[in-house]
Amino acid sequence: MPISKPSVQSLFLQMQFNGNNIASGTGFIADTPSGPALITNRHNVTGRNNVTNATLSPNGHTPDSVMIMHNRQGHLGQWLGKNEPLYDEDNNPKWIEHPTLGATVDFVALPLTELDDVELFPHTLGVGDPQILVAPSDTVSVVGFPFGLAGGGALAIWATGFMATEPEINHNNLPTFLIDCRARPGQSGSAVIAHRNGGMVAMEDGGSAAFSGPVTRFLGIYSGRINAQSDLGIVWKGSAIKELTDSMN
Numbered sequence: 001m002p003i004s005k006p007s008v009q010s011l012f013l014q015m016q017f018n019g020n021n022i023a024s025g026t027g028f029i030a031d032t033p034s035g036p037a038l039i040t041n042r043h044n045v046t047g048r049n050n051v052t053n054a055t056l057s058p059n060g061h062t063p064d065s066v067m068i069m070h071n072r073q074g075h076l077g078q079w080l081g082k083n084e085p086l087y088d089e090d091n092n093p094k095w096i097e098h099p100t101l102g103a104t105v106d107f108v109a110l111p112l113t114e115l116d117d118v119e120l121f122p123h124t125l126g127v128g129d130p131q132i133l134v135a136p137s138d139t140v141s142v143v144g145f146p147f148g149l150a151g152g153g154a155l156a157i158w159a160t161g162f163m164a165t166e167p168e169i170n171h172n173n174l175p176t177f178l179i180d181c182r183a184r185p186g187q188s189g190s191a192v193i194a195h196r197n198g199g200m201v202a203m204e205d206g207g208s209a210a211f212s213g214p215v216t217r218f219l220g221i222y223s224g225r226i227n228a229q230s231d232l233g234i235v236w237k238g239s240a241i242k243e244l245t246d247s248m249n
Contacts, residue, residue, distance in 0.1 A: 003155070006216060008071055009121045010143045010156035010191055015044060015063035016083070022057045023047065026144030026156070026189040027068065028221075029122040030109065030241065033249035036120055037096070037109040038068060038084070039241060040189035041223045045086050045095050050106040050223075066110070069154040070118040079154040082114040098240065099247040105174070106223040107189075107236050109244055123191055123218050125245065126238035131204040132194045132217040138163050142183045142222045142233070144190030156190075159183050164232055167219070175240035176220075178232050183222060190222040192235045 015023040027040035043050045047062030055062060065085045072078040088094055095108040134140065142159045151157045161181025171177050179192065194217040200208050201215060220235040 003076065004195075004214065005121065006141070006143045006191065006193055006195065007151065007155045007158070008076065009123055010145070011038070012069040012145045012148075012150060012154050012156075013040060013044065013189065014067040015047065016065045016067055017057075017061040017063055019065075021067075022059075022061050022063060024145060024148035024186050026187055026191075026222075028189075028191045029112075029120050030125055030245050031122050032109065032111075032245040034111065036112050036115070036122065037245065037248065038066075038112055039107060039109055039123075039221060039245075040066075041221065042095075042097070042103065042106045042108045043223070044189055045093075045108055045110065050103070070115075071121065073117045073119040076119075077153060080117060082118065084110060084112065084114055086110070096244065096248055098244045100243075101174075101240070105236060105240060106234075107221050107241060107244070109248060111248070125242045126218045127242065129217040130201075130209070130211075130215045132196060132215065133202040133204050134163055134167055134194045134217065134219065136163050136166060138194065140179055140181070140219060141193050141195055142179070142181055142187055142190045143193060144183075144187035144222070146184040146186045148186050159187065161231070161233075167237075171234070175237045176234050177237065178226070179222075179235055180231055181233055182231050183225070183233050187222055188224050192219045192222050193217060194219060
């Protein structure tokens with residue numbers, strides 16, 4: 001039975017301070033004009049709530065590096081950890097923020113430097129994907145690592161829920177929409193996708209299309225629930241991530 005590509009596209013992250021793990025999360029790869037970059041939540045790399053700026057670690061530490069569990073080149077089902085520093089020698093952040101919205105958006109791009117023996121499976125950010133219909137109540141999947149758990153090796157776990165708002169309308173005047181999904185800590189930075197396992201699939205143009213195998217439409221990046229009592233989660237749109245990656249030249 002083949003492994004679904006999104007299971008290897010999401011990467012397990014360990015945020016570290018002085019070489020010690022202080023938090024876990026999820027990220028994925030995107031191509032940029034200046035080379036491949038890790039896409040993850042801003043709060044993962046800052047170690048701070050992206051709205052209040054409060055530290056997330058109970059001991060007050062914030063990360064200075066991130067350990068990425070990459071797929072090993074030519075050996076699907078094997079992984080290797082690569083450590084990427086988050087700051088340069090002058091203590092400037094190495095991650096890149098959105099060109100106009102900056103720190104307001106809870107996602108960043110970290111240019112990758114440690115890629116020996118690594119095989120990359122970048123997400124499209126939606127470019128060229130089949131235009132699967134995604135409307136309120138349609139199923140979507142958050143592919144990541146809840147509580148730091150994996151689905152065997154370093155394969156991601158799929159949490160599936162439903163679109164909760166109109167995807168074309170910006171929620172809270174930001175390039176986001178809401179989903180209804182029981183996602184949990186560790187899934188911050190997960191790719192959110194519409195995935196269908198072939199057959200007749202409803203399309204955005206109002207018609208249907210027959211697919212002989214799985215099809216995926218990239219929708220965005222998950223950044224957490226609206227509050228601790230709700231299963232409504234925030235997704236930053238793929239189009240906004242594409243604006244960031246296009247600016248990296």
